[in-house]
Amino acid sequence: MQYPLQRSRWSRAFRFAVLPAVIAAFLTACGGSSGGSDANHPNDSFNPSTTEYQVDAIVQKGSIHDMKDEVSLTPEVVKPTVVNLGNLVRTKEASNDLPDGVAKVGVSRESVLTSSWPSLKDRLAWSFTTTQGRIAALRFISRGAQEVRIGVVAEQVPPTALFRTYPSGERASATQITGEQIASIIASNRMAGDHTQEGRTWWAPGVEGDDITLEIELPSDVNPADLKISIPSVIHVYGTPALALPNSIDPEGFEPRALGDSAKCHKDASCYSEHAAANNSVIVVKYLQNRSYFQCTGTLLNNTLQNRVPYVVTANHCISTQTAASTIESTWFFRAKSCGDKKSGSYYRSNKGARLLYTTANPDFTLLQLNDTPPVGATFAGWSSAPLALGSKVAGIQHPRSDLQKIAIGSTLGTRNCSIYKGAISCSTPFNSFSGNMFRVMWSEGLTESGSSGSGIFNNNRLAGVLSGGTSTCAGGEDLYSRFDLVFPSIRQWLAPSR
Secondary structure, three states, rough: OOOOOOOOOOOOEEEEOOOEEEEEEEOOOOOOOOOOOOOOOOOOOOOOOOOEEOOOOOOOOOOOHOOOOOOOOOOOOOOOOEEEEEOOOHHHOOEOOOOOOOOOOEEEEOOOOOOOOOHHHHHOOEEEEEOOOOOEEEEEEEEOOOEEEEEEEEOOOOOOEEEEEEOOHHHHEEEEEEEEHHHHHHHHHHOOOOOOOOEEEEEOOOOEEEEOOOOOOOOEOOOHOOEEEEEEEEEEEOOOOOOOOEEEEEEEOOOOOOOOOOOOOOOEHHOOOHHHHHOOOOEEEEEEEOOOOEEEEEEEEOOOOOOOOOEEOOOOOOOOOOHHHHOOOOEEOOOOOOOOOOOOOEEHHHHHHHHEEEOOOOOEEEEEEOOOOOOOOOEEEEEOOOOOOOOOEEEEEOOHHHOOOEEEEEEEEEOOEEEEEEEEEEEOOOOOOOOOOOEEEEEEEOOOOOOOOOEEEOOEEEEEEEEEEOOOOOOOEEEEEEEEEEEEEHHHHHOOOOO
């Protein structure tokens, strides 16, 4: 029989239970996909490359001014139509943990008033701009949300249309995208085979708080009749790394995830200066899937050309489709202001999604290319295509439960040969050889939790594996990391291309 999932407050990235000859685990990933598909590369073999590479880290250059995505705004009087969704009410039975223990940080809310183009069109109060174009806006309120994101189903969008989102009343802080850019995102989803409404949805950048405005501006040569969109739902985020919240359960059954909400035996990454470079490569990854909002961890990687292409690795059970990749928002430098501080220092958010380059469920691995330029000071982490030896010292750098960046220190115990199917991971009996596809890691300091999934282990500050799951707790246990050296032949074209 299989051990039941432990539905504790510290639900794990995977939990696995010992069977006579098999170890089986349910996904309780920080992200919502339970396994994913090998459709991209169904016949890949994970044989080590005959050529071993060791790539060191490099740092994103520039000035602080390069980090600002300036939006040129003309002074306009914009009077948005208000769509008040009210308070979000959910019971304990419909709390943030799914039956298999998957952790979520947000849920979808239906917006009936804007769910179709005819109903939304009636709520767009167009007015003329100073340049004789048209402008209109919608203001969505989802009471109690820590963050809100709007999903725009783009059936017909003029290329020169401008879409802006901002906290209501703070137009000067708007982020902006063109209709042409939205069409490109949706085209990527369609080319990957997603012709559903989800694939035709552009998820606007989120704003902190429960009040968001979507502004649409059309140039003078575009008629409002050329626009056809709907907003059937918004995402109400109740767990976000951007806000410090009380470490408690709220009355409606949500479990806030924010500063200090992970296990008390975690180690503050800011206290380990020898890993500072690697720390700057590790990001919070939030994304939408199946009408819910999830969080995992990712790592920005260097390549042999050192040309600063923003490749990010994470787990397949986090991101396994182009549609999910298109919704990614990333948070950089989210860690304690100083060693032991309970408050975060300055952080940076990017919100333009990513391209899915490669994904496989066995082992559990995904390679992305961000559509954003990483912020100044971010590290493109080093990596090695050589296998780790038994007893290799490693550091796992992660964002458990959307918390400030944490680190775990340990060593490799050997490997297991594991496969993932329908939300469960099954592994062969433990052994000390290194022929399995996942590293076994035992921690001497720290641990991993939900939200840590997709994070990397580093040996000599070079990435060597990506977290799938495990049993580590404050009392002990071990974790499983998909081996980078075995995946490398399949992603070599990006990370070690021919010149």
